[in-house]
Every structure is written in C-alpha cells, then in structure tokens.
Amino acid sequence: MHVIRARQVFDGRQFRGAADLVLDGPNVVGVRTPSEYASAVVVEDLGDVTILPGLVDAHQHLTWDCSPDPVAWHTEHDDRQLLEQGRSNARRALAAGVTTVRDLGSRGRTALDLREETARSATAGPTILVAGPALTTPGGHCWFLGGECADAADLVRAVARLDEAGVDVIKVMATGGTITPGSAPHESQFGAAALTAVVEAAHAAGLPVAAHAHGTGGVADAVTAGVDTIEHCSFFTAGGVAADPELVRRLAGSATIASLTGGTVPGAPLLPAIAARLPALLAHIRALRDAGVRCILSTDAGIGPNKPPDVLPLAIAQAVQLVGIPIADALAMCTSLAADAIGVGSRAGRLGPGVSADALVVAGRLDHDPSALARPVRVLRGGVPVPSP
Template structure:
C-alpha cells in the first residue's frame, strides 16, 4: 500500500483540505486526514498540491484531427489512420488527467476497436465509452461517419447494428451542427417520432441515447422523446442565441443530464461562435442557475481550439467566464458526468473502492483555479502515466 499526502484534495464533490489517499493494487482504499501507518506503508509527501479524481470528459471525438476540415480528414484517411490518430489523442488526453472519455462520434467501428485496445493497457489511454457513428439524416450533420438514416425503420435497423457491434451508447443528431457543410445547428433533423424510435430501440438493447441538439426545437423534442443526455444545449438560432426561460425551466424540472460543451485553448474562435459568445455565456449562466442537471464536456477534436487535453482549460473558463465556484466546476468534470453516464462506481470520485484514477496539480486549486493548468502527475487504475512538472504534451 502507498499513501499520497496532499495539502488539498477534491474528492469529486468537495474540497477536503490536507488529506491522505491510500492506494493498494490500483484501488483507493482510504481517504482521510493525515495519519500514522505501519512501517511497510510508503507515504509520499506531495506538499502544496491539489489531488483530485481523474477528469471525465463526456463528449470527445478521439479519431478526429482537430483541423478546420473534418470532412476532408475523414475523406483522406483510412481506418488505420483514424485508429492511429485516436491512439495519439487518447495519450494526450490521459497525460492531462482525463482518465475517462465518452467518445461520441467516430467513423464506422474504429472507436470500438480503440476502446478495446485501450482497455487492455490502462497506461495507453482513458477508459472509453463509445458510440460509433452518430445517426443522422442523409447528408446531415456528420454524415461522413457512416450513420445516415432516412426514416424510422432505418434508425431502428441502425441501432440494432450498433448494439450488435458492442457500442456503449447511441448518439443521434436531433439538429444540425457547425462543422458539416450544408448543416445548420438551429435546424432540426429528426422530429419526436424519429427520436423516439431511436430511444425505444436503444433502450430495448440496454443502451442509453445521447442527443446532439443546438436549436430549441431539437432540444425540446429530445426531452419529449426520452433521451438520456442532451449534448450542447446551446439554444442557437440562425444568427444568435435564444433566451427561452420556459424551456430552461422544463429542462431543470426534468433532471435530464445536459452536457454543456465548452473549453478552448487560448486563441481565436470560429466566427460563428465568437459572435454568439456573449449571449451564449448569458444562456449558460441561466441554465446552471436554474438548477438544471448540467455537466461539462469539451467536444474535443472538432477544430484547432479543441485538442484532446482541453478540459483543464474548460475548468478555468467555467470559473472565469460563467462565474461558477471552483468546487462546482470540478464536480461538473468528475462526479456529475460519471453519475450521468452510469459509471459512478468506476469514475469521478476519490473514495474507498474506486479505481485509483488520480490527477495531481501544482498549487491549491481552491485558491487559484489555474492550478489545473499545471498537472504534475496522473494515475490511471493506479498506474503512473504522467509524472513531473513538464509533460510531453503541455496543455
């Protein structure tokens, strides 16, 4: 058994102050005040650091290349190139402390193969939950992933194929998006009947449904259809952001997990996002303040501002731009997404019996959230996968 002794610990829900974390055979066995131990126990004094659970990013695209042309990347790349890109992106995410990723849109079954490969070697990348290709209309958002469906029958058949292939979640595009030429994020792609067909088929196979939805009609239809999470929830219109307090109240009352996708590295945003940013931040503040069940994810991979280690920037931006307390921001990246994804027994908390997925950052994150940008060590299933002040892939 070894003990990590830190000046500050966030356990996934709250800051504990000076705390010991005892780890044995890749599992957390105790979390408590600093104490005395038998002579054969190694106690490592980490000093003025913050220790927290490995981060849970509920929305990434690991086999995407972060370029401005995802369609071109997929057109030019065979499955082996996608798989190799996925491996590299997984390593980058893990080095920044992201120990669990829900992969919500890859071509074909490449991400299923990647999930199984990483599971055999925890040092190679995060634990993955994968969707395979998102279900979309012919020529619709992310059609190039291979999930085009023309009607309810095609949607039900596609869900059956994905279930047989062993995916962990089904993703459906309730609205268009911003990275597919000819697709508009405020416009609905499927209505309630089609979305309900996906939900019924997926639930019958024991799978949850994640609905991509920007526009308010798509968001409302996803709630009515009974999906398990809604992604983005941005309320985009043709040229701005809708302020819809009635829909916000409905979302809050539903308790449905809402996966807010944010986080960017410093630098310019896409023009269609930059022009909407003030209104979008106002909307997100209202959504969080409403008591809605919000978690935070990144949509990593879709463009240059979103590399796969961007989540730590997202934490700082939740505090600086949305105005959240640091403990709330961290919970939205650890325990809350783990609960929403049905893996609260495997991720998102530092507690006895949990896998030792651990992120150590330099300084007191409760006093300076930018400590999150200074990762010092990452453990995944008790294995040290990144160590030292300078990581190979700095965030």
C-alpha cells in the same frame, strides 16, 4: 498500501483540505486525515499539491485530427490512420489527467478498436466509452461517419447494428451542426417521434442516448423523447441564442442532463457560429444553472484546432473565469457528476472506497487557483502512473 499526502484534496464533490489518498493497487481505499501508518505502508508527502479524481470528458472525438476541415480529414484518411490519430489523442488526453472519455462520433470500428487497446493498457489512454457513427439524416451533420438514416425505421435498425457492434451509447443528431457544410445548427433534423423511436430501441438494449441539439426545436424534441444527455444544449436561433424560460423549466423538470461543451485554446479562433454568440451563450449557461438544470462540463474535443484532446482543464478554468461557476462546482461537473451522467459513477469521478484509482495531482492549491489544472504533477489510471509526455 500506498499513501499520497497533499495540502488539498478534492474528492469529486468537495474540497477536503490536507488529506491522504490511500490506494491499494488499482483501487482507492479512501481519503483520510493525515496520520501515522505501519512501516510497511509507503507514504509520499507531495507537499503543496492538490489531488483530485481523474477528469471525465463526456464528449470527445478521439479519432479526429483537430483540423479546420473534418470532412476532408475523414475523406482523405483510412480507418488505420484514424486509429493511429486516436492513439495519439488518447495518450495526450490521459497525460493531462483525463482518465475517462466518452467518444461521441467516430467512423466504423475505429473508436471501438481504440477502446479495446486502452482497456488492455492503463498508459495507452483513458477508459473509453464509444458511440460509433452518430445517427444523422442523409447528408446531415457528420454524415461522413456513416450513420445516415432516412426515417424512424432506419434509426431503429441502426440502433440494433450498433448494439451488436458493442457500443456503449447511442448518439443521434437532433439538429444540424457547425462543422458540416450544408448543415445549420439551429435547424432540426429529426422530430420528437423519430427521437422517441431511438430512445425506446436504445433503452430496450440497455444503452443510453446522447442527442446533439443546438436549436431550441431540437432541444425540446430531445426532452420530449427522454434522451439521457443533450449535447451542447445551446438554444441557437438563426442568428443568436434564444431566451426560452418555458423550455428551460421543462429541461429542469426532466431527467435529461445538459452536457455543455466548453474549453478552447487561448488565441485559437472560435468557430464563427460560436464566436458570434459567445456573450449570449455564457448568459445562457448561467440561466440553465440558475434554473436548476442538471449540467455537466465536456469539450467536443477533436472538431477543430481550438479543441485538442487535453482541453478539459482549460474548460474548467474558463467556466470559473467566464461563467462564474464556483471551482468546486466546475470540478464536480467533470468528475462525479459527469461520471454519473455517463453511467460510470460507481467506478470513476470520485476518490472514495472501492472506486478505480484514477487520480490527477496538480501543483498548488486548486481551490485558490483554477489555473493549477494546467500544472499536472502526476496522473494515475487504475493506480498505474502515466508517463509524462
């Protein structure tokens, strides 16, 4: 066994104070009060550090290049180049302590191939769950990934193809988005009936559904359809953010989880649609949480210069500073709660008996200083130390 001792441990739900993380190869044995061990046990006392589970980012685009023009990137680069970009992004995410990523939109088999590579090597990148091409209307949001569907029948056939290809989740664009020219984020692309057809086909195949939805109409339709997660869930109108208490109550009473995409590099410009709505968006997030909506924290990394693959630690700190979310809650939103939301809670997002030994060690007391997330000391994936970048 191998023991890592720290002044503070966060187990995925709560801070435990000074404790020992006990590992046995690729798995966690448990979190224990510091004590003496047999001489054969290696004990590393790392001093004033915090140990927490490896972070779970439930919404990234690993094969994108974080450029201001995703359409041009995909037009000008072949799948081999996209995969190479994905390798670099995966290593960068892992080095920051992001040990699980759900990739929610990629072209062809690029993310599937990347998933297989990181499954073979603990240091190649995070554990990856893949959606493949997001399902969208002809010419709709992210059409350039290859998932265009004209109607419900097309959507059902696309679900079957993706299931055969081996994806882990189905992504569908309930509304337009902010990065595709000609697409408006507040406007719906598929109605409740079409989204329901996607959910029924996906669930019959054992696959969850993640619905991209900015506008209130798209959010309402996604709730009606019974999707598993709503990505963004931002309640956009043509010029702002809607206050819709009834829709919030519906969402809170449903099984659907809101995947809130935050995190930006300081100083990097925000997308205009986000910048213009930022104060209202922050108030909206507070309202969702106050109403009891189940929320997790993700990033949408890859879509622009302010969203690199290692932005999740910043998202956590910004959730604390800008929204007022307590640090333990913010950490749970991208560890245990995020792992549960994407179906990997039995093996990730926690430090407990039998889970994978995915861990992040940061310098300092994270319960006192959220910025400690930017000071990684060590990252483990499956008990294997990840080389520093």
